[in-house]
Amino acid sequence: MLGYIGRRFLYMISTLFLVSVVGFLIINLPTGTYVDFYIQRLQNEGTHTSLEQIEAITKRFALDKPLYWQYGKWLFGFVRGDFGLSFEFNKEVKELIWERIVYTVIISLATLIFTWVVAIPIGIYSATHQYTLGDHIFTLVGLIGLSAPSFLLALVLMVIAQRSFGQSVGGLYSPAFVDAPWSWAKLADLLKHLVVPIVVVGASGTASLVRMMRGNLLDILNMQYVQAARARGLSESLVILKHAVRNAIHPLIMLLGMSLPSIISGATVVSIVLSLPTTGPMYFRALQQQDMYLAVTFLVFMAIMLVIGNFLADLLLAWVDPRIRYE
Amino acid sequence: MAELDEVLRVDELRTYFYTQEGTVRAVDGASFAVKRGQVLGIVGESGCGKSVAAQSILRIVPPPGRIVGGQIIYHRQVAADGASNLSEMLNLTEMHPRGQEMRSIRGSEISMVFQEPMTSLDPVYTVGDQIMEAITLHQNVDRREARKRAIEMLEQVGMPRPGEIVDNYPHQLSGGMRQRVMIAIALSCHPSLLIADEPTTALDVTTEAQILDLMRNLQKQTGTAIVYITHNLGVIAEMCDDVAVMYLGKVVEQADVDSIFYDPKHPYTQALLRSIPRIGQARKRLEPIKGIVPDPYAIPQGCPFWPRCIHAMPGLCDHDQPEYVPIAPGHSVRCHLFRQEAM
Structure with missing residues (x-):
């Protein structure tokens, strides 16, 4: 087990190293050095550049x-x-990104939790009640969630939230709270503003997770050991939860690891539509403007998230599946 | 009197599968009885409904399958003090398949060993966990006692180093060892009936012989009655006291093992026996049963065997379903050749 963790950790470090090399090469791809760009830019703005600045x-x-x-x-x-x-x-890049990273992580983690908490029970229900009315309804809703473009869904929900609930939409705070110091009222305001982004960002993820959970569980329910557990006299709910779901959840854990980088890059379009101060829009702009140090910082952060996510998924998988633990 | 020492009687059982392509009558009139402490073999070709019949007894038929008719009577032993042998009659077909009553029988009084040892253990739990699961569920013991009994069970099924194996995961064991674990689980609550659904089909011949030996010895020790499902007549001859022959969802003949092998009545049983090689006989070509097994969606009218039967009587066999009639004590046949009027 320790050997397994150690090996995974080494993979993680070496992958990160490679990513940093590639990332750095990419920011150096455009012709000319960074300083040429910088000087040109400053000159375009009509500012005089001192030799000291350039030298620094x-x-x-x-x-x-x-x-x-x-x-x-x-x-x-x-x-x-x-x-x-x-x-x-x-x-400085670090001055720019920290606040955005914090908000992004909050939104993304909330979305992730929302996705799993909603999708897993629905998936289990759909699989155990295959082809019943409930299953068909969830399938229909899921397909809509999967196929509706997220920016459209964002706009629709914004209209509903404002018209029906009289809520200010867009951004993370109501105008009154933007510059206010932290208080319970401000937190409540933040949570209220989080609902629409979480639903919008989570919609397609939830839908695909439901489909995946349903499919996996249906496969597992046909396995002999599920029937054998029934033959032992276990109650149906114990058969499903203890034996079937535990085996059906592996592929989803792999997916969980892969979904961590989308915490940084994720939901760019939705963030622009909802004007959320997340990293997505900023990353997008940095790429457009060839703001290289900013872009590569995001790039490396995404890689770190991906690799850490996979590392955590590997650990989780080893915990869930003894066949991996004893490899 | 004969009724008293029965542990299970299945009477005209019908289990149908309602699929979109049509109804599959997997079990369509199966009747057989298992005597207490004896081994009943159920033999038949692939797809004749043997496994579904077994699942019906435990009430774990997977959807879209459903029991649509017949009865499964289980005689629960209440007191066995030599003189009086009291038993209580329970109709399993009337119980809710997921209800408490059925679940308390399942795994405890009637248990099952499956065909595929490689897939009948959950890969994410140790074999000990899975044996203990059955023990703690049906017997009022704590985990430590359950673990002790699990190790005892592993020892009883001839597992080397049971104290170590108990903490192993299924993927660390071979097919034969996994099947021993399944037998340990099935016998852990001292059932009165064990259903073995082709337990050796997936194993190699050497392992098969070991598992058969083991089951025979355990059967003698514990006195558990066994329903042994197989398509292997050699195994039947070796293991069983009684035999029920199934064809297309129906039991066509039941008798003791000697009568089946030396005095088979039903044309299908006779044909089946002609199709196996025998030692000591002059070498000649084996005689297969002519024709093929009909499509399960289109079972012929009348006796299902008539298109392949050498004794088929036109106008009768292809029209009327034969009754299942006793022709001797403990010997019943479903064939127009043995109609009651004719006898």
């Missing part, structure tokens, strides 16, 4: 040194929390 930047990113040196310097800074400069915002 050249020195900071080791731009006069070979590429591997630059990489080492960047990596060294990255692990200490120095992510470089965003030349579009003319700010």
Whole structure:
């Protein structure tokens, strides 16, 4: 078991290293050095660039040194929390992203929990009541959730929330609370604003998770050991929960690991429509504007999330399935 | 008198599967009886309804299957003090398949060993967990006592190092060992009836012989009655006291094992016996049963065997269903050749 964890951990570290190399190469793909862009930009704005400024930047990113040196310097800074400069915002990257990352993680985790809490019981119900009215209704709703474009769903829900519940929509706070200090009322306001994004972002995920849970469980319910558990005299609910669901949930755990990076990149379109201060829109803009240090920071963060997610999924899987534990 | 020492009587059982393509009459008039402490073999070709009959007894027929007719009478032993042998009659077909009453019988008084040892244990629990599951469910013992009994059961089914195996996961065991575990689970609550649904079909011949030995010995030790389902006549000859022959959902003949092998009455039983090789006989070509098993969606009218029967009587066999009639004590046949009027 320890060997298994150790091996997975080594994979994780080496993958991260490779990702950082590729990421760094990508930001260096466009011709010209970073400082050329920067100077050109400042000149376009009509600002005078002093030699000291240029020298400071050249020195900071080791731009006069070979590429591997630059990489080492960047990596060294990255692990200490120095992510470089965003030349579009003319700010340190780390100043720009933290707040957004916090909000994104809150929204994404809430969505993830919503998805699982809603999808798993529905999936179990659908599988155990296959082809009944309830199953058909959930299938229909699920297909709508799966196929409706999320931005459209966002708009529709915004209209409903505002017209029917008189709620201010868009953003995370009502105007009155934006600059207010933290209080219970502000938290309640935040939670109210989270409902629409969570439902919208979670809709298609929930629908596909329901389908997957239903399909897996139907397969498992045909297995001999489920019938054997019944033949032992176990109650039907114990047969389903203890034997069938536990075996049907493996593929979903794998999926859980893969869904962590979408915490950073996820729901970009929805965030733009709902004007949420998440990382998605900012990442999108950084790519458009070739704001390279900002973009690569997001890229590496997504990779870290993906790799950590997979690592956690591996651990979870080993905990659920002895065949992996004893490999 | 004969009724008294029966543990199970299945009477004109009908289990149908309602699919979109039509109704499959998997079991369509199966009658047989199992005597207390004896082994009944149910033999028949693949798809003749043997397994469904077994699942019907435990009331675990998977949907869209349903018991639509007949009775399954289980005689629960209340007191056995030599002189008086009291038993209580329970009609399993009247019980709710998921109800408390049926569940308390399932796994405890009637248990089952399945065909596929590789898939009949849940891969995510240790074999000990799965034996203990049955023990703690039906017997009022704590986990430590249950674990002790689980290890005893593993020892009883001839498992080497039972104290270690109890903490193993199914994937660490071979097919034969898994089948031993299944037998241990099935016998852990000392059932009065064990249903073995082709327990050795998936095993190699050496392992098969070991498992058969084991089951015979355990049967002698515990006195558990067994319904042994197989398509292997050799196994029947070796294991069973009584035999029921099934064809297309119907039991066509039941008798003691000697009568079946030396004095078979039903043309199907006779044909079945002609199709197996015998040692000591001059070598000649085996005689297969002519024709093929009919499509389960289109079972012929009248006696289901008539299109393949060498004694088929036109106008009778292809028109009327034969009755299941006793022709000697403990010997019943479903064939127009043995109609009561004719005798």
